[in-house]
Amino acid sequence: MLLKFLTALLLLSLMQCFEKHTDIPSYQERAEQLMKNTALIDGHNDMPWQLRKRVHNDLSAIDLKTWNVTHTNIEKLRAGLVGAQFWVAYVPCNAQNKDAVRHALEQIDVIKRMVQMFPEDFQLTTTADGITEAFHSGKIASLIGVEGGHGIDNSLGALRMFYELGVRYLTLTHVCNTPWADSSKVDAGSVKPGVNGLSDFGKANNSGIVMVNFYPNFISCNGTATLSQVADHLDHIRNVAGADHVGIGSDFDGFDRGPIGLEDVSKYPALIAELLQRNWSDNDIKKLLGLNFLRVFKKAEEVSRQLQKINMPSNYIIDQEKVQRPCRTFLGYPSAAFHHP
Incomplete structure (x- = not known):
């Protein structure tokens, strides 16, 4: 009889202990709550390139809400609590000095059409404040980037x-x-140096961020990688550069298979949960999610406003000898390049 009583007392104590701790959120729950309050801004997604490769930018050929041959669709974006996405107009290198500008324009076009087709999910924006506005209205803020400097044809x-x-x-x-x-x-040694980094034309100063790419070869130096290894990269950047200089630029749909555990855009909460397990503070998580990016973006906007006050846009021209190709014309170009005044 005493044994039964002690057993019942033990079970009661365990139940009370369990009840006291059921209100403690799991790492996953904490991650999701943080992501609902602070927009996750992904700096790089190649879905537009998949549209070009697979359906030649014919949006009527697919249902982007459920299209499941890619890392990205609207259902996955919603499941991954993505708050803002830079959609990338990718220009392949074999278009350089040929039709790179046309490629870029067509990819900008498909991004805009994609956003317009799903106004309940996407909102096109070009500013930091626009990202915040779209996020608070329940939309995925959609921005445009061009991948490949050759896309502007110098x-x-x-x-x-x-x-x-x-x-x-x-x-x-x-x-x-x-x-x-x-x-x-x-x-890597597979291409000879041209300007040994950046030429004077290519240089700008900033206090920006490193936005981590999820391509397995970059993460692990072989064809497979894991979510934990992605977290290792984020840890390393935070340790070396500081929590103010780390962000996310996944490159989803720019490679075949994502890291194990981070296979597509729906898996972001799992990554944030992993960082919380590694004792990242809520404040550092918020910086990673988007606050760092917004800081840098606002600074870029400030510089842009200052430059736009200058009445005369730059007339700097790359030396035509450096870009001479049989597919190019140089109508109106001087025989020698202009330089900054």
Whole structure:
């Protein structure tokens, strides 16, 4: 009889202990709550390139809500609590000095049409404040970036027109050199250096962020990687550069298979939960999710406003000898390049 009593007392104590701790959220629950309050801003998604490759940008050929041959669809974006997405107008390197500008324009076009087709889910924006506004209204803020500096065909005029179309970043290179910046293949030794980093034309100063790419070869130096290894990269950047200088630029749909546990855009809460387990503070998580990006974006907007006060846009021209190709014409170009005054 005493044994039964003690057993019942033990069970009661365990139940009371369990009840006291059931209100403690799991790492996953904490991650989701943080992501509902602070927009996760992904700086790089190649879904537009998948649209070009698979359906030649014919949006009527698929249902983007459920299209399941890619890392990205609307259902997955919602499940992953993505708050803002830079959609990338990717220009392949074999278009350099040929029809790169046309490729970029067509990809900008498909991004805009995609956003317009799903106004209940997407909201096109070009500003930091626009990201916050879209997020608070329950939309996925959608921004445009161009991947590959060769996409402007060495023309500041083309770059200015891209800005007018809503483009808000241009990667300096992809996997090919431009006359003003060297690509990563120079570091790998597979391409000869052109300007040994950046030319004077290619340089700008900032206190920006490193937005981590999820491509398995970048994460683990082989064909497979894990969510934990992605977290290792985030840890490393935070340790070396500080929590103010880390962000996310996944490159989803720019590679075949994502890291194990981080296979597509629906898995973001699992990554944030992993960082919480590694004792990242809520404040550092918020910086990673989007506060760092918003800080840098607002600074870029400030510089833009200052530059736009200058009445005369830059007429800097790359030396035509550095870009001479049989597919190019140089109508109106001087025999020698202009330089900054």
